[in-house]
Amino acid sequence: MKGRVYVLLIGLLLVFFLIALGFPHGNDSWFAYWFSSANDHIVQYKLLTVFRIPELLMAIISGTALAVCGLLLQTFLNNPLAGPSILGLTSGSNLLVACALMGGSFFSIELSSFSITFSAALGAFIFGLIIVLVAMRIKSTVSLLLIGLMLGTFVSAVTSLLITQADATSVKRFSLWAFGTLKQVNMEQLPFVLIVFAIGIVAAFLLAKPLNAFVLGEQNAALLGVSIPRFRWQLLLVVSLLTGLITAFCGPIAFVGLIVPNCVKLFAKTANHKHLVVMTALSGALFMLLCVIIVRILEPYIVLPINTLTSLLGAPVVLVLLLKKVRYV
């Protein structure tokens, strides 16, 4: 049964990847790189390596990372509406990246991708800590979301304040980043992203066993021998590393961490996180590839930033979940 689900997910992933890879650009034909004439070949090759491959890899990486973060947060907080963006972790990254970018231009320092990632992860970690501390006191699902919302509002106020003080180039750089795009990563940055991503995902997989106990709630997990404080730190580190990485390189991408795990749980009918983590990872990648394809299809008519698309799809899902799962709220 589970084997079939994996085969289906991996198969779909391959199909979507091929469609996104070969999707015609402008008036070109499908898979124009392989079927182009000799003098056109160099241009097409550039198109493939500079734009297509980094973008698709980032789609897979960001979808996987955000969906897995969402799953970890949902199980840990016992809250089906949790996710890195809705709880304000992304806002935390947002704030610190804004500070870093504008501070960097103020002191005229060129920021490396490492320092941006670090500040984004730190921001996610700080805001995650706030959420976890609040969650220890408040058990209500909706209150927690309100606090995430407040954190987001606070951050947008602070960033607008920063923008009024900053110079034109850093404002431009920040605004472009804040749109959320998969196209800002180049081939040189990819290895760094891939390594951090791999560390985060492996760490998330190692948390599968304690997560299984957390399905029964925090107290029962403690009774089964899970050390709650240690697990809390581990989870927070993994989630903020992955969220920070994605937010640093792709900007804030909303709702992926919320939608994907919920859909997976709906169909998988299992609470075993060894399976759930893998299925969520595959489905997250699938979801982002689908978003990329939708953006491609709509490209002749409107230019849709990826963040806008995920929000358009995600907000209704939150509404449905709120209406359906009243029992949890």
Next chain:
Amino acid sequence: MFKFQNCVIGYQSVLFSIDELSLVSGNVYALFGANGTGKSTFLHKLALGGFQKKTVAFDEQEWEQYTVKERTKLLTFIDNKFQGQHFLTTKEYLALGRFPYTGYFGGLSLNDEQIINQYSEELCLEHLFESSTATLSDGERQRASIAKALIQETPVLLFDEPTSFLDYPTKRNVMQMIQSIAKKHNKIVVIASHDIELCSEFSDHFMLIDPIKKKLLLTDNKTSLQEIVSVINPT
């Protein structure tokens, strides 16, 4: 065997104290006390630790010296708060009983599977393996949580209100089941309950919390209902 000596229960203020008490395998102990006299506090402390040093011992070793991992192999706490999770199947729920024994990734060995099957068969749960814990009836869910506790294979079982939310025949069934488990598998069973009439019928000893003297009294099961009530609810 659990041994208590000059043990004080309570966080800031003293709820009650135990001068001397031994809990012996194969016996069911019913813990009776009015609301707020410290029944749940007592059970939680047993499960998660937090007694004063040298007041509680289990099998000749001080209870507080056991690590958390060791304690999960000695004691299970069964509360009635679990309402089921939509995507958690009964089989997976039962498998969580093997949690303290499994390796880093939580994979079940052949032996683990055998233990799960053995106890599920004993409590007639096999036909529910694939159904979601959210769709079980309250009686089935209580049976499943008892099975999960047995699967954890601990010599001590603590029950917090095992009969609440159940109808009368199911209540009797559950209590009968708990009693026969204590005898058959030679366990120490402690049941905290407000259902004095029913619990007294199936217990070997009563532990009564006297709210005036702030003491825990151990009596045998010949004690009449009136006497129990007069101790725990003095007016």
